[in-house]
Amino acid sequence: MSDMSTIAHQPIYLKNYRAPHYLIDDINLSVDLFDDFAMVRSSLRVRANKHHETDLILNGEGLELISIHLEGRELTSNEYEVTDQLLIVRHVPANFQLDIVTKIYPKKNTALSGLYYANTSGTYCTQCEAEGFRHITYYLDHPDVLAKFTTTITADKKYPHLLSNGNLTASGELPNNRHFATWEDPFKKPCYLFALVAGDFDLIESQFTTQSNHEVALRIYVEKGLADQATHAMDSLKRAMRWDEGTFGREYDLDIYMIVAIGDFNMGAMENKGLNIFNTKYVLAKPETATDDDYINILSVIGHEYFHNWSGNRVTCRDWFQLSLKEGLTIFRDQSFTEDELSHAVMRIHDVRALRETQFPEDAGPLAHPVRPDAYIEINNFYTATVYNKGAEVLRMLQTILGKTTFRKGMDLYFSRHDGHAVTIEDFVKIMEDVSGLNLAQFRLWYTQAGTPRVEVTDHYDDITETYTLHFTQTCPPTPHQAHKKPMTIPIKMGLLDQSGQAMPLVLHQKMQGLEHTLLLTEEKQEVVFQHVTTKPTPSLLRHFSAPIILHYPYTDEALRFLFQHDLDAFNRWECGQQYSMRQLLQLTQSIEKGNALQMNEGWLAIYADLLMREAKEATVDLFFLSEMLALPSEKYIGEQMQTIAVDNIHAARVFARLEIAKKFADVFYQHYQANHTHTEKYKFDMKLIGQRQFKNSCLAYLMLLPNYAELGMTQFKAALKHNMTDTQVALAGLNQLDSPLREEALRAFYETYRHDALVVDKWLAIQASCYLPNALSQIKALYKHPAFDIKNPNKVYALIGAFGRNPTVFHQKNGEGYLFLADVVRELDQLNPQIAARMVNPLTQWRRYDAARQALMRERLEALLHTSLSSDVFELVSKSLEEK
């Protein structure tokens, strides 16, 4: 690794946190937008904080400083110093006015951080979290500096909508076909929540009356002509507002709530106060272009950004190490919201699947970090599954341990005690201790220890004493810079089933605990003895996934099948099915490795028979849930169970199993398909219809593995095209894996139909990037050059390159071509947009999990990258992934 690059990328440590020397109470910002540049005038009211030092150090990057005045007097060049990243004003008084003018170039901003011009939408917009504001003007760009913002925007009238945070206080005409608008945000906020938008939009409007009868104007701004695609987003917003009042007593606080949808956006969305900016992907939906999953994701992301108004905006983070304070909490809130609104079982399954496929590998790899990291080089690299999703799991555990009522009390106290402040995770945990009277010292380890804990469970039944004993042993593997771990507090929600599948009463310490109980593990080894257990029970453990751990109990195949049928906890029914399938898939993988003949296990097929012939026919069946029960564990998750991920054998095993299931149950799949497929029914976002669509499409996906049914897929594809994207996409995804002229025909028709709809073109790219036919990589490379692809547009990169990186057999093909292609893309991307480049490099950083030949090829690419000039974003990930263990 070259010394130069190491010196340029210095880590920042939590232990070095200091309160700011200066505070800014008010900022008056005026942004004049011109075709080629923007002038930014910022008037700051600055005051010394407790520790008065005489130099004021402001952050600023890529700015042209035009002038600087202190108390109205222009400073001479020896009174301040400008570096690449700072503006240092020497010998300032304790309280003063600072006026700074800078010039910036939004159209040249390809990193999409700060103020930029979004090409695909033809609008100006901002993204300031985490450190974008310093690309707009010199400022104390830290979350613990809270100021009142007044913002004036001037622009040509071709941008009719000029928006910023808070309430509109003035607007009007200016000479030269220009106009202005002034916005005032009454709530003090850190600059990462600042937003500005200038553009031409269609607007959909509605109102919401809060529980205390406050009228709020709701506005969603979308690209011209797309207003009909914002109705689901508007509906989702109202559902979120109502839910947060009912569940957490949180009410909205401004007169207006605005959402703007932008086509070029690095992330999903951003919670700027009163003016959320969203990726179009999480706003726009209509039946012919959006799938059920898109509709669900919109509900959840709209909810997420709305919930941030309290968990993030009213109470914010002291520093970026506390990121999970707002992100973990807000994910927890949005997960609870979609569970309540849609389905407790299915949403939990989705969330756990995502956790296992993204966060568990992160926790087991070279980039593992605690939910509250203690060092970073580039904070944007820490918007991770660990900070977000594991952070949410930690709060879910806290709610489980404290009980809903006490947890809610804690939330209320958190919001009232810290309203208007920038606080820490410790402040949050302290409150939960205050309201519960519990000592959470050990629980805090969830924030500081990285790695996924593993819990081994064994049991013993004594029919003489009628006691049943569970033995638990917990361990947590070493992670970078953390060799040894302490035992953690782990809540295990559980129940016992008797031989007929009935829940057994749980008696502990001679006390009746009901039919379900949460055990709290705290020791490395622990034992729990249940009394009055009249027959040998089958334990159902970790219900609803009550802790983010890997739990292992040595179930027999029969016991798994039994729980799969009888467990009262829907999540665990699914989980037992997954465990059963996982066993079989791992055995098949081994058989392939040894060159043995492959055979399907009868018990496994019996599970499918039971689902399809019995459960699917019951009057009360939940088809949405059933479609989850039909799915096999993903290749990614299978690989996670192995020391060395056998990419090709896993793929072959899974293909074999799916094909055998399809063959065995073709007729019944077809019956269910027919029974649940309607050509005429209009799409509705409704749980029953979603269930039907998901189930019949699961059946279709199996059927399409059989040559006889390719035409059935094509028929659905053609009928659904232009009407129902859920049905279109599933059929296309099936056709996409067929070496048949139907594949080309469908892909062509799809593109011709939707070539002008950016979000649907993204689907077209992602589907092809998920193809595992032999020539897939060359097709992906061709798409990279296709006019539909645009490396400057994050959604296009996520669609093509993101999906390619998740396509195991193609990315990991033995000749290393996949690695070479990805590394080339990352290098090109890093020059334009480091945040996106850093996201794309991730699959290479997992090199230690593969065989020696692949390891060598992946390392070679990583080392070559390190010898080029990299952004701190990519540098941090690549260098950490190469560090000696």
Ligand code: B3K
């Ligand atoms: N808070 C933003 C994420 C910002 C990411 C900066 N790299 C969106 C969200 O989590 O709601």
Ligand code: ZN
């Ligand atoms: Zn968030």
